[in-house]
Amino acid sequence: MRIGYKEAAQFIGGCDNVLILTHASPDGDTLGSGFALCRALRNAGKKANVLCSDDFPKRFDFMYTGCEPMDFEPQTVIAVDVADAKLLGEKLSVYADKVQLCIDHHISNTEYAERLLLGETSAAACQVIYRLLREADMAIDDQTAVCLYTGIATDTGCFKFENVTKETHLIAAELHEYNIPFAKLNRQLFDIRSKDRIKAEQLILSGFETECDGKCAVVVLTLDLIEKANIDPDEFDGIASVIMQVEGVEIGITVREKTKGVFKASVRSASEADVSAMCRKFGGGGHIRAAGCTLEGTPDDVKKRLFAAAAEALANGA
Amino acid sequence: MRIGYKEAAQFIGGCDNVLILTHASPDGDTLGSGFALCRALRNAGKKANVLCSDDFPKRFDFMYTGCEPMDFEPQTVIAVDVADAKLLGEKLSVYADKVQLCIDHHISNTEYAERLLLGETSAAACQVIYRLLREADMAIDDQTAVCLYTGIATDTGCFKFENVTKETHLIAAELHEYNIPFAKLNRQLFDIRSKDRIKAEQLILSGFETECDGKCAVVVLTLDLIEKANIDPDEFDGIASVIMQVEGVEIGITVREKTKGVFKASVRSASEADVSAMCRKFGGGGHIRAAGCTLEGTPDDVKKRLFAAAAEALANGA
Numbered sequence: 001m002r003i004g005y006k007e008a009a010q011f012i013g014g015c016d017n018v019l020i021l022t023h024a025s026p027d028g029d030t031l032g033s034g035f036a037l038c039r040a041l042r043n044a045g046k047k048a049n050v051l052c053s054d055d056f057p058k059r060f061d062f063m064y065t066g067c068e069p070m071d072f073e074p075q076t077v078i079a080v081d082v083a084d085a086k087l088l089g090e091k092l093s094v095y096a097d098k099v100q101l102c103i104d105h106h107i108s109n110t111e112y113a114e115r116l117l118l119g120e121t122s123a124a125a126c127q128v129i130y131r132l133l134r135e136a137d138m139a140i141d142d143q144t145a146v147c148l149y150t151g152i153a154t155d156t157g158c159f160k161f162e163n164v165t166k167e168t169h170l171i172a173a174e175l176h177e178y179n180i181p182f183a184k185l186n187r188q189l190f191d192i193r194s195k196d197r198i199k200a201e202q203l204i205l206s207g208f209e210t211e212c213d214g215k216c217a218v219v220v221l222t223l224d225l226i227e228k229a230n231i232d233p234d235e236f237d238g239i240a241s242v243i244m245q246v247e248g249v250e251i252g253i254t255v256r257e258k259t260k261g262v263f264k265a266s267v268r269s270a271s272e273a274d275v276s277a278m279c280r281k282f283g284g285g286g287h288i289r290a291a292g293c294t295l296e297g298t299p300d301d302v303k304k305r306l307f308a309a310a311a312e313a314l315a316n317g318a
Numbered sequence: 319m320r321i322g323y324k325e326a327a328q329f330i331g332g333c334d335n336v337l338i339l340t341h342a343s344p345d346g347d348t349l350g351s352g353f354a355l356c357r358a359l360r361n362a363g364k365k366a367n368v369l370c371s372d373d374f375p376k377r378f379d380f381m382y383t384g385c386e387p388m389d390f391e392p393q394t395v396i397a398v399d400v401a402d403a404k405l406l407g408e409k410l411s412v413y414a415d416k417v418q419l420c421i422d423h424h425i426s427n428t429e430y431a432e433r434l435l436l437g438e439t440s441a442a443a444c445q446v447i448y449r450l451l452r453e454a455d456m457a458i459d460d461q462t463a464v465c466l467y468t469g470i471a472t473d474t475g476c477f478k479f480e481n482v483t484k485e486t487h488l489i490a491a492e493l494h495e496y497n498i499p500f501a502k503l504n505r506q507l508f509d510i511r512s513k514d515r516i517k518a519e520q521l522i523l524s525g526f527e528t529e530c531d532g533k534c535a536v537v538v539l540t541l542d543l544i545e546k547a548n549i550d551p552d553e554f555d556g557i558a559s560v561i562m563q564v565e566g567v568e569i570g571i572t573v574r575e576k577t578k579g580v581f582k583a584s585v586r587s588a589s590e591a592d593v594s595a596m597c598r599k600f601g602g603g604g605h606i607r608a609a610g611c612t613l614e615g616t617p618d619d620v621k622k623r624l625f626a627a628a629a630e631a632l633a634n635g636a
Contacts, residue, residue: 244505
């Protein structure tokens, strides 16, 4: 059941002993939303914990300090930035049909929760959380503001992507009232790369091939290649955008060999090409500009099939 | 003489046949300011041209379309984003003592112009221009808004650097009222790299050395190296921030051999270290976090001296 800010504010104002669920493979927005809400609820004298099926990533350490788990008997279950109960992951799957309120911004939300507060045009769930806390008249301190800013900044690629709206900037302006080390935080979130991450990006930028006059680019990272380069496999997360940095590339495909002969392709489009349709041909899917699929075969065979499909997607989108 | 927005608005309201001067080695802000002001003046029925000692860079082509040079006898000279008459470059040096109004945001402005409108806390000159046009009640169309957005976005590294304030985001929010292809523009300004640029960045990220436990990093790009890699020297502009992406680096130095045995060092600091003081020791200078100097010698000798100076700057800043 869809609800508005007023009703959602009343709900969180009246709840207690809250479990806040984030999605598996957590990103800055789900964690920012979770910890901002948690802090605000605790500041209002309530008990709340943030849960995730996966371990909290070290790179968002600054969000967790001072928000250690409390001991209580759960009464309320709220999910943040979780579009589908399946995305809760294994450990939290037990709550899949127990979510009383979902606060989200994905238009693909499957409405699995009892109540859904959906900010359809919000760039991040943190934008929705911010408005909700204001509606509920709940105090926002510096640390809460840091969490909200992190969610908004990471989901927009630091105010860069297509999801940025006037409201995104207005909220960012309001967050500037708080004592947040913005530049230092931005540097940490967007600029700094580990040595392994740099190696991974170099592998991609020196190893890609192109067709269709440079418009389609494919790079295949075999198990062999990754092992020889001695790169921590974790460093490949979120790396599918790197190939899009190459001038002229409209469809960029980053392929990783997951197990021998099984290749996961991450496809990105910067043009009118629909890569979700392209990936569906291989049994995959996703969004118009970002999708994925799995292929089996040899590196050369996989490359050939992907180039062919990309050329077709380009022609269809033209 | 320092003036405020009201007086500056009256000045531009009453002027005509305007030469708008930008600084040499023009960036997005000086060009954005220049072309935004030019368009606004022309929309108000006045004649105006944007001038630069150097050629207008191709990457900002989108700013110049529809703003071709007009033919008129100059009566007014306005400089935008030019902190010092010396920065006008050679061709425009003839106007050094003829600037009637300077619109700027650098606190180091030498007050060489007859009148100075200085937005001291503005992240970009374009922020000042935007407020000025509003004060002067001059129409801002989509193309003018594109120029203003470009200046603000480039000077802030897409809302990332330390210069971003609440006002920066408020103005960005207002610019979202215009029909600007933000995401496409951001991609062009910040993400896309030419193949040569990618090669240049790879040279740096695979060739740097570190000392002081990884806190000081130096990379020397010799004439030999650049030639062998077959990289267009222009692609090294603005590349001094790349080395700062390496995790743990607090002082990053990118050295380019300009002529045989003469090395220009670009120094960046991400800590409390004052690299302006460090560069002054070599006869150079700049800002606390970004400075430069020139050294002569062999690559190894230059590297040694820079590492020593960086270690000292780090110790001093601790």
